[in-house]
Amino acid sequence: MHDIDRQLARGRDVLVQRSYSTPSSAHDNRISDGTTRLVNRLSSFVHLDDEERQAVVALTLSRRRFVAMDTLIRESSVPDRACLILSGVAFRYRYQASGRRQIFGYLLPGDLCDPHFIITNTCDHNVGLLCDSEVAAISLLDLKTTMSKFPKIERALLMMALVDAAIMRECLLNIGQRDASQKLAHFFCELAARFHDRQDTIIGSGVTIPLTQGELADTMGLTVVHVNRVLQRFRRDRILSWSRCHFDILDYPRLTSIAGFDAGYLRLRETLAETRTASYG
Amino acid sequence: MHDIDRQLARGRDVLVQRSYSTPSSAHDNRISDGTTRLVNRLSSFVHLDDEERQAVVALTLSRRRFVAMDTLIRESSVPDRACLILSGVAFRYRYQASGRRQIFGYLLPGDLCDPHFIITNTCDHNVGLLCDSEVAAISLLDLKTTMSKFPKIERALLMMALVDAAIMRECLLNIGQRDASQKLAHFFCELAARFHDRQDTIIGSGVTIPLTQGELADTMGLTVVHVNRVLQRFRRDRILSWSRCHFDILDYPRLTSIAGFDAGYLRLRETLAETRTASYG
DNA sequence: CGCAAGTTTGACGCTGCTCAATCACTGTGG
DNA sequence: CCACAGTGATTGAGCAGCGTCAAACTTGCG
Numbered sequence: 001m002h003d004i005d006r007q008l009a010r011g012r013d014v015l016v017q018r019s020y021s022t023p024s025s026a027h028d029n030r031i032s033d034g035t036t037r038l039v040n041r042l043s044s045f046v047h048l049d050d051e052e053r054q055a056v057v058a059l060t061l062s063r064r065r066f067v068a069m070d071t072l073i074r075e076s077s078v079p080d081r082a083c084l085i086l087s088g089v090a091f092r093y094r095y096q097a098s099g100r101r102q103i104f105g106y107l108l109p110g111d112l113c114d115p116h117f118i119i120t121n122t123c124d125h126n127v128g129l130l131c132d133s134e135v136a137a138i139s140l141l142d143l144k145t146t147m148s149k150f151p152k153i154e155r156a157l158l159m160m161a162l163v164d165a166a167i168m169r170e171c172l173l174n175i176g177q178r179d180a181s182q183k184l185a186h187f188f189c190e191l192a193a194r195f196h197d198r199q200d201t202i203i204g205s206g207v208t209i210p211l212t213q214g215e216l217a218d219t220m221g222l223t224v225v226h227v228n229r230v231l232q233r234f235r236r237d238r239i240l241s242w243s244r245c246h247f248d249i250l251d252y253p254r255l256t257s258i259a260g261f262d263a264g265y266l267r268l269r270e271t272l273a274e275t276r277t278a279s280y281g
Numbered sequence: 282m283h284d285i286d287r288q289l290a291r292g293r294d295v296l297v298q299r300s301y302s303t304p305s306s307a308h309d310n311r312i313s314d315g316t317t318r319l320v321n322r323l324s325s326f327v328h329l330d331d332e333e334r335q336a337v338v339a340l341t342l343s344r345r346r347f348v349a350m351d352t353l354i355r356e357s358s359v360p361d362r363a364c365l366i367l368s369g370v371a372f373r374y375r376y377q378a379s380g381r382r383q384i385f386g387y388l389l390p391g392d393l394c395d396p397h398f399i400i401t402n403t404c405d406h407n408v409g410l411l412c413d414s415e416v417a418a419i420s421l422l423d424l425k426t427t428m429s430k431f432p433k434i435e436r437a438l439l440m441m442a443l444v445d446a447a448i449m450r451e452c453l454l455n456i457g458q459r460d461a462s463q464k465l466a467h468f469f470c471e472l473a474a475r476f477h478d479r480q481d482t483i484i485g486s487g488v489t490i491p492l493t494q495g496e497l498a499d500t501m502g503l504t505v506v507h508v509n510r511v512l513q514r515f516r517r518d519r520i521l522s523w524s525r526c527h528f529d530i531l532d533y534p535r536l537t538s539i540a541g542f543d544a545g546y547l548r549l550r551e552t553l554a555e556t557r558t559a560s561y562g
Numbered sequence: 563c564g565c566a567a568g569t570t571t572g573a574c575g576c577t578g579c580t581c582a583a584t585c586a587c588t589g590t591g592g
Numbered sequence: 593c594c595a596c597a598g599t600g601a602t603t604g605a606g607c608a609g610c611g612t613c614a615a616a617c618t619t620g621c622g
Contacts, residue, residue: 102453102457147432158439161446165442168453172453173377176501177377
């Protein structure tokens with residue numbers, strides 16, 4: 001089940017989580033204990049009182065470590081639990097009849113993957129791991145009970161789903177309208193901004209992202225060969241550097257300008273703070 | 282406000298709504314009165330009792346007719362109401378700095394466009410109308426109140442959002458991985474299946490869809506010229522026919538086979554019926 | 563040492579884009 | 593009734609971004 005051999009063969013490291021100097025941050029070089037990941041995430045949408053916070057924490061009691069390339073959720077399986085990413089990076093994908101793989105998006109710590117099967121019962125895509133990760137299993141039954149008991153928690157989950165939709169709209173625009181350089185630049189910008197929001201990295205000073213060029217290609221709908229050529233231009237211009245599945249962003253400002261990136265749609269903490277009062281004061 | 286001149290200049294007709302022979306259907310050639318549109322939609326996800334049904338109906342009291350090319354919601358506006366499509370077709374889109382337009386998706390009768398600004402406060406895209414339509418305005422305040430009072434309604438809205446996400450995933454795959462013919466075929470399949478679900482048309486016997494080739498191009502991320510060339514192949518093969526913004530599907534089976542279309546992700550009535558019991562019995 | 567994954571490079575061709583013109587249809591104003 | 597304008601559809605020529613195929617190289621691991 002834990003396909004350790006494949007992970008070793010691939011030789012991936014645990015995602016480098018740089019320390020981030022925030023007094024309140026319980027973050028360090030160990031894998032985060034993650035107890036408050038989901039609480040924090042939901043709290044950025046609605047204010048939760050102590051009872052509600054405890055209810056959320058109670059959901060995430062069952063934790064487990066996985067290694068890179070493990071599969072959390074399999075297509076057309078009927079899962080009885082949702083997965084909460086505590087540390088690491090997961091990604092959603094599906095193979096087509098043609099054999100091509102489309103990657104739909106990436107899940108960072110605090111993301112829930114995904115409550116979709118509450119309705120569908122079966123999942124329509126796979127969820128895999130890019131690197132060693134810690135994951136909390138949340139029983140769907142518990143989740144439903146908690147949602148019913150605490151409407152504000154259900155509200156927050158609805159909002160997470162709506163943010164997901166906004167991210168996918170942006171992704172659609174990215175894939176539909178931009179050329180290869182812009183696509184790649186935009187992708188790195190988004191991931192960097194989201195990492196930054198979770199306080200796992202600092203924008204512009206060495207965001208490290210564990211990815212192969214093949215994964216980039218399948219995310220963007222390009223071929224590995226073409227991705228490689230575009231990336232080499234980025235490397236020559238000192239915008240990105242990489243070695244063996246680890247990308248480092250050297251020049252975030254230039255990346256945003258190539259992509260025309262505006263982080264607004266991500267509804268990150270900073271941007272949310274401005275509007276939340278009006279919306280939910 | 283009602284830009285009648287533009288509509289007339291464009292010469293669009295009201296969407297042809299073919300009668301559909303279902304005994305229980307309150308449908309005819311007039312524009313549907315739409316009172317129960319939203320009730321029906323939400324009911325496909327959760328069972329609503331009489332009180333809840335009345336609460337939903339009460340939301341949709343303020344109705345209004347619009348003509349083709351009217352704009353329902355403008356980007357970066359701060360709307361105080363959501364729009365429910367009662368009849369007609371709306372679409373979401375955004376213009377980029379480059380001047381190109383990306384169309385994110387289409388809204389059919391019963392769709393809510395969109396509760397997103399409950400969180401964002403400002404809307405990140407425009408919503409326009411493809412043809413003359415009837416729309417109910419729903420105050421966001423009322424919506425929030427109703428959601429809080431009736432958790433099952435909030436649950437159903439969450440599910441609508443999740444289905445939207447599934448549609449967008451499919452769209453992402455469509456735009457990212459398929460060639461122009463497959464993209465177009467897939468698009469027509471999806472729209473036909475969704476129309477069919479709302480009982481506005483009959484698959485395979487003349488689904489009429491009001492669209493220009495320019496709109497198709499902006500949906501698929503292609504150019505008008507290329508869309509035209511692909512469509513002409515479809516016309517030669519008697520798969521589609523069209524004249525002045527009205528497309529007719531002649532050979533739905535062939536279209537699905539070109540696209541590799543599987544309607545499962547739409548969670549339509551038929552497919553839902555199978556799984557709902559297990560999920561919400 | 564030899565394998566497996568991933569990266570890199572080159573040659574070549576096709577899909578889909580650009581630019582530009584023409585046609586067809588419909589409604590308008592005279 | 594007819595010329596005109598506006599929108600959308602259609603066609604052609606030429607080009608480029610990106611894909612395909614194929615091979616070599618690099619690195620980590622058994």
